[in-house]
Amino acid sequence: MSDQKKQKVIGTVIEALPDATFRVQLDDGTVVLAYLAGRMRLHYVKVMLSDKVTLELSPDRTRGRIVYRN
Secondary structure (H helix, E strand, O other), rough: OOOOOOEEEEEEEEEEEEOOOOOOOOOOEEEEEEEEEEEHHHHHOOOOOOOOEEEEEOOOOEEEEEEOOO
16 A cells, blocks of 8 residues: 555544544545554544544545544
8 A cells, every 4th residue: 555645535533442543434424444643643642523634545445544633
């Protein structure tokens, strides 16, 4: 995935799960499982329910990585 162009989308956190994972609903209605990027963990960025976040999606659009909290 590192050599491919990652698709960035915006979504809303709808559920917090253990181990810094979240369920995020994208703007088109799709719900994906997402985890916090390492940089966000390093700087202790808190992500709460109903926060708008920017994700990098996997090619199959079922998982993502939270890279920015809007």
